[in-house]
Amino acid sequence: MINSSPLITIYITNYNYGKYIQQAIESVLKQSFQDFEILIIDDGSTDNSKKIINQYLSYDKIKIIYQQNLGLTKSNNKALDLANGKYIMRLDADDILLENSLEIFINEFKKDSSLGMIFGNWYVIDEYNNIIFEQKRFDFENEVSLLDQPAHGACTMFKTEFLQELGGYDESLTRQDGYELWLRFIKRFKIKNVNQSIFKYRMHGENLTSNENKLLSTRSKILINHAKKYHELEKSVVIIPIRETYNKGIPFQKINNKTYLEHKIDFSLNCKNVSHVIISTIDPKIKDYISLKYNDKVEVYLRPKVYAHTTQPLQLTIDELLRESEVLLKSKYFFLLSVDLPLIEEFIINSSIGLMEIFNLHNIIGVKKEDTLYFKHSGHSLYCINNDFSGIQYEKEEVYTKIKGFNLINTKLYLESKKLFGDKIGHVMFDKISSLKVENEIDLKIVNCLQK
Numbered sequence: 048m049i050n051s052s053p054l055i056t057i058y059i060t061n062y063n064y065g066k067y068i069q070q071a072i073e074s075v076l077k078q079s080f081q082d083f084e085i086l087i088i089d090d091g092s093t094d095n096s097k098k099i100i101n102q103y104l105s106y107d108k109i110k111i112i113y114q115q116n117l118g119l120t121k122s123n124n125k126a127l128d129l130a131n132g133k134y135i136m137r138l139d140a141d142d143i144l145l146e147n148s149l150e151i152f153i154n155e156f157k158k159d160s161s162l163g164m165i166f167g168n169w170y171v172i173d174e175y176n177n178i179i180f181e182q183k184r185f186d187f188e189n190e191v192s193l194l195d196q197p198a199h200g201a202c203t204m205f206k207t208e209f210l211q212e213l214g215g216y217d218e219s220l221t222r223q224d225g226y227e228l229w230l231r232f233i234k235r236f237k238i239k240n241v242n243q244s245i246f247k248y249r250m251h252g253e254n255l256t257s258n259e260n261k262l263l264s265t266r267s268k269i270l271i272n273h274a275k276k277y278h279e280l281e282k283s284v285v286i287i288p289i290r291e292t293y294n295k296g297i298p299f300q301k302i303n304n305k306t307y308l309e310h311k312i313d314f315s316l317n318c319k320n321v322s323h324v325i326i327s328t329i330d331p332k333i334k335d336y337i338s339l340k341y342n343d344k345v346e347v348y349l350r351p352k353v354y355a356h357t358t359q360p361l362q363l364t365i366d367e368l369l370r371e372s373e374v375l376l377k378s379k380y381f382f383l384l385s386v387d388l389p390l391i392e393e394f395i396i397n398s399s400i401g402l403m404e405i406f407n408l409h410n411i412i413g414v415k416k417e418d419t420l421y422f423k424h425s426g427h428s429l430y431c432i433n434n435d436f437s438g439i440q441y442e443k444e445e446v447y448t449k450i451k452g453f454n455l456i457n458t459k460l461y462l463e464s465k466k467l468f469g470d471k472i473g474h475v476m477f478d479k480i481s482s483l484k485v486e487n488e489i490d491l492k493i494v495n496c497l498q499k
Contacts, residue, residue, distance in 0.1 A: 053108075055149055056132030056207065058086040060122045061140035065096040067249065068140040070176075072103060074246075075138065080150035085109045086126050091116030096140075120224045124215040127207070136204040143172075143247040144202065151243055152204045163209040163236030166198035167245035174251045181439045182248075187240040190443065194233050195406055195473055200225025202246040209236050220269070222262060227269040230405065234277065259478050260392075267394035270401025271320070278404040282322035283396075283455065284374060284381040285315040288364055290355045293332035297485055298386045302498050307485070311386045312337070312345060318396050321382075323374045327364050329355045346372060362467055369462070378458050385452020387485040389494055391477075398475045399455040409460045409469025413450030413477045421446065450477050451484060 057075050061068050068087075075085055085108055087100055103109045112125070123137065134156060138144055152165050171179045185191045203225070213231050216224045232238065274280045289308070291298055298308040305313075315324045326337055326347045334347045348371055354363045361383070369376050380403055382396070399411040422429040433446045460469055485491055 051131060053082055053084040053132050054134065054153065055080075055083040055204075056086060056126070056130035056135045057083055057138055057144075057149075058088060058123075058126035058130070058135070059138050059140050060088050060090060060119055060126075061092060061096055061100070062090040062116065063092045063094045063096060064140035065092065065094040065099050067142075068096060069099050069102075070143055071138055071140050072100075072109075074144040074146075076106075076108070077146055078144065078149045079147050080153055083108065083149060084131055086112065086129055088112045088114065088122045088126060090114060090118070090122055118221055120216045120218050120220050123224065124218060127210060127215045130207050133207055134204050135207045135210060137201050138246070139201045141249045141251070142201055143176075143249075145244060145246055148202070148245045151241055151245065155239060155241060156204075156206070159237070159239070161237050162239055163206045164198065164203060164232055164238040165241060166203040166238075167241045167243050169199060169202065169244055170247045172247045172249050174249065176247075178247070178438070179250065181244055183242070183244075183439055183441050184240050185442050186242060187238070193406060193408075193471065193473070194229075194238075195402065196442070197226050197229035198238070198240070199248070201248070205232075206236075217269075220265060223265045223269060226266055227273070230269065230273045260480075263398070263476055263478055264392070264394045267398040267401070270405065271397045274401040274404035280320075280400070280404055281379040282320050283400055284323045284325060284378040285318075285321050286325045286327060286365070286368065286375070286381055286383050287311055287315070287386060288361065288383065289326065289328045289330075289333060289386065290357070292330045293336065297491075300485075300491055302389060302494060307386045307389055308337075309340070310389055311384060312341065314391070314393075315382075315384065316344060318393050320397055320400050322378075325368060325372055325375060327368060346374065348372065360467075362465060365456075365461070365467075366465075369458075376458070381456055381458055383452070383454040383456070385484075388450070388452050388481070388483070389485060390483050390497065391453070391481045395453075395475055395477060395481055402473045402475060403455060403457065406473055407471075408473040409457050409464070409466070409471045411455040411473045411475055412468075413453035413482070414447040414474045415450065415477055415479075415482050417446045417448050447474065450482050453477075 059071055087109060089096055089100060091114060100111055155165050156162055168183045170181050173179060217227050220227060289298055299306050302310060312324055315321050324345045326345060327350050328334060329350055329352045331349060334349055337345055337347050348368055350364055350367055353359060375381060402411055420431050421433050423432050485494060
């Protein structure tokens with residue numbers, strides 16, 4: 048008999064995952080907690096999915112919806128409209144729910160009626176169900192105050208009423224919908240993570256999250272839109288410090304008949320969320336060259352030659368500019384951008400400003416997440432510092448490489464602390480191309496090839 052008021056709605060979104068979806072469905076049916084309904088939403092699959100799904104037509108707990116391809120976000124909202132459960136959770140058709148998952152989540156909701164979202168850890172598996180590693184999140188209750196790392200988009204359980212109150216998912220997005228929802232949700236409702244793995248996340252070549260550039264670009268739009276909606280978004284100032292003298296070094300190398308310095312200035316001027324560009328140099332010839340080319344579009348300041356030495360802290364230059372430039376002093380934030388990052392994309396600028404506004408940070412640095420193994424010498428042997436080879440990856444032990452020559456700084460907090468890196472540092476992810484730093488002739492050739 049069909050239960051018209053189940054406690055939980057599990058919905059499975061499917062598009063051409065016929066080879067996996069039966070495992071997903073069966074993983075729900077085998078749950079230790081059985082007060083649920085299953086919504087299977089097939090989003091216009093063209094493989095054998097329908098044949099697999101139709102095997103479940105007679106199951107009382109299961110409702111099947113076939114639709115033309117609408118995409119994940121609209122499918123999420125359709126599930127939200129159809130849900131009868133007090134709680135709702137998405138299971139992707141290529142993933143597998145662990146046997147006690149629903150019971151674990153429901154027990155947590157019963158303990159605290161104010162909770163709106165619960166999420167856990169997960170196993171990463173390959174297309175053959177082999178476990179690659181277990182991903183363990185921070186203990187959010189005791190270890191986390193900066194909520195810039197969202198819950199996984201799948202197998203996170205919500206109180207249905209709260210999700211409906213927020214208006215569901217943003218249908219203008221084709222990816223990163225879970226990230227956008229996270230930003231809205233944490234402003235309004237209480238969240239919790241459980242220190243147990245809830246599902247098996249399948250990693251394969253067809254995953255939606257595999258396109259790095261599109262993912263980061265979409266995340267940037269989410270951050271800026273969220274910052275505009277909930278905060279007073281102000282444009283930032285860009286500082287481009289130059290250590291070299293006129294016609295020397297990387298700033299005066301050329302890409303497509305334009306110097307690296309010109310590229311960096313033009314890029315900064317064309318960024319929608321940048322108001323002013325400031326150049327700091329020791330060479331009067333560079334000042335004349337920029338003033339002639341850009342007139343009053345760019346402020347150029349001469350700094351003492353001693354400040355340009357690599358042994359001198361960059362704070363000396365920043366402090367000098369803050370004394371001289373009223374525009375900089377009045378700015379809410381300022382970027383330090385290096386000329387030798389020629390391929391940086393505007394979405395990185397926008398993401399940084401959005402993150403700064405949303406999370407009230409001291410500064411934002413650019414990073415790449417490292418999966419390279421790093422070793423130290425103990426005096427007796429080398430030992431790995433970022434992998435204990437236990438098959439478990441801890442979020443708190445993940446390693447990031449800082450992108451040199453990129454820093455967004457909160458002006459007010461810098462003036463108070465005089466620290467280039469403050470007490471609350473956020474990060475923006477760089478894609479592989481944007482992170483390319485030019486340090487030698489080979490790098491120059493790579494950039495020229497990419498720009499052709």
